[in-house]
Amino acid sequence: MRTARAWLSDTAGGLPGAFWYLWTGLLINRVGAFAMLFLPLYLADARQASDALAGLVVGAYGIGGVAGVLLGGVLADGWGRRSTLLWSHLAASVLMAGMAITTSLPAIALLAGLVGIAHSMPGPAFVAAIVDVVPADRRSRAFNLHFWAFNLGMAGASALAGLLAEASYLALFLVDAAATLATAVIIAWKVPETLAPATVRTTPAIRAGLRTPLTDRTFLAFVGLTFVLAVLSTQTSTVMPLAMRADGLSSSAYGLVVALGGALIVAGQLFVPRLIDGRRKHRVLAWATGLTAFGYGSLALADQLPGYLLAALVWTIGSMLAAPPNAEINAELAPPVLRGRYQAVFYLTFPAAAFVAPTIGGVSLQYLGDWHWLAVGAVGLIAVAGHLVTGPRRERRVAQLARTDAPVTSGPGRLTSTCPGPGGAASNA
Template identity: 70%
Template sequence: MRGLRRWWDDTAGGLPGTFWYLWAGLLINRAGAFALLFLSLYLTAARGASPSLAGLVVGAYGIGGAAGTLLGGVLADRWGRRSTLLAAHLAAAGLMATLAFSQHLAAIAVLAALVGVAHSMPGPAFVAAIVDVVPEARRSRAFNLQFWAFNLGMAVASLLAGVLAEASFLALFLVDAGATLAAALVIALKVPETLGRRQVTPRAVLGRRPGLHTALTDRTFLAFVGLTFLLAVLTMQTSTIMPLAMRADGLRPTAYGLVVALGGALIVAGQLFVPRLIEPYRRSTVLAVSTGLMALGFGTLTVADGLPLYLGASVVWTVGQMLAAPPNAQINADLAPPELRARYQSVFYLTFPAASFVAPALGGLSLEHLGERHWLVVGALGLCAAAGHLLAGGPRERRVAALRAADRQPVESRR
């Protein structure tokens, strides 16, 4: 019992109550996030779209997400974290309910783009709020638990979504909208505004006038963002291209739900042990190994033609995702100057909507013309990202050390 208590204290001890309400809101939201998992199947099976057209419509979600991410970062720094979260969740619920009753592909594409805006706005606010309330020494734990909650919710969503998709696509969208409203209620009742008085960031460290432009021209940070984009392209294969590949292999939606659920179950069972496992190693090394595992897992799909091989490959890339989550989030937080925290988060989160566009738009064409060789291309991208992390690790570490040294200076010396 004492050993279990000590493990829990090491894993989640000392985290403030506000973090746990943010965590709960994220968990509820993800547990009901059915629709986007099956959007490509919905478009091809229920609306008669080709794989290429379905990829473009799903890609519209990514285009909207890019705008929503930047908007969410600016609003979270100016308007507040809580207000941004509430506005985004309420808008997403309304748009998802509208999408449930839309029949024309053009209208679905427009709504998908708007849902992308609403779904991407909370990302920078969530992370900025966590950094606001969690002391630096405990942030790695907080980010690990955030990733755990995200995947616990996705595991629940995947299991239920496979059943709902075969019974009713309408229910798929409406349950998604209801879960988003429930998450908004938790935030409204339990999460206070965490944006306090802004800290002064030395111009010597920033190198230019503070603003969104700073994040968009920070070369060390952008190198990290670019590598994260490649990782996101790999991750997005599971929700965009893999369903189409499994359908081409004669597998049912429930089989796809089982593959995604297996990944979520592995994360739920093992993610809390990851921080202690990777603690002795440099973050760049951990990210290189994790991205290499993801490349291997997706590359294996080149020869997958049945459910067992899909399940085995899922285990490999899921282990990679598990190892990558804590250092990826921690590096992102460390590279952001305090007064630009949400803006840096918004630029970082651009990788995900961008990948949401690139992965299905180019992936649909690649799958259609290359067939199973598409997965060799995906594996090669992963290996390039692994090498990039090894090369970029040194400059990142020096940049973080400079920011921490500047933060320790008295405010008077910064003027």
């Protein structure tokens, strides 16, 4: 029987130390990112805000998130991954401490928008830095661990937030600020700058800003398919609670379904690389999207808790399989000097899905009833076909870019690319 150490070694795949410091920072960041989950309750209970006003403040946080993603991507490419990560975490820590002591609702709304910016800025820089330091043949494992840390951290955040909110909202915000500051300390202490030298940053591609990813048709086709998957996945937090209530199920039943998905990811995500390594990414994504579509489509037949739990099992497996190849493809299609910007455009699919899913899904559920879930499943199957059709062309482009990439040594222990094609990831010795 293999030892736990051997299994962990296979899972880690010889990943570099810089990755593990990034991973640790992300995990602490996610465990600590719980205060905003309770922002609506805080506004209603502690600040006596109306439901409408609370919604506007939470909306300010969401709008800030969209701006933060774009700003974080641009800064990650021009200013640096480390600088963007460090200063966004420091800013978030200060802003969160400010929210802890602020009593004015207009000031809280302003701070919520600024926190949304600061919370979203690190996303593109985190992923771009991982791509910089992890060799291409190990990125599947790196992104798998990245996805696992994100969900493990969120699970810990949900549990910790409930305890702190019952004790004190002041403690809720201050502990959040402290966890964010701890991430900043790890980055300042252990994470090097992974972006290529300044000579690479001044290329015409950098000066083109966001125009390059927004006119890259191959990349945008992939982003569109990811958006569809995000819309499907967002049904869990937007439309499904309404369907469960219509079926006479309690809030605790909904919590159990959500908890099942989180538990599956925490327990099983580390085994995913064994299932997908060596397989063509577009086929993995087709299977993953198909499972997700089947899971949500099957809710048309679910009217009791066991049916919802079985469906959640299926779509969670789909999400687990999709996470590593999604991140890998995004990295492969992004020129090294534009990784932050490509990540920013890619990350926009998630807030967009969070808007589209409830906006259209609520109307669909009201007028179509259970047929809504069949429509969701059908949309997912269209995305399956999209992956099968566009995948081979996308992979040919990645292979061509990899062949034309010519890495050269630009400093001690660092490799960069002389042309803006994927595959020239920086790697610190």
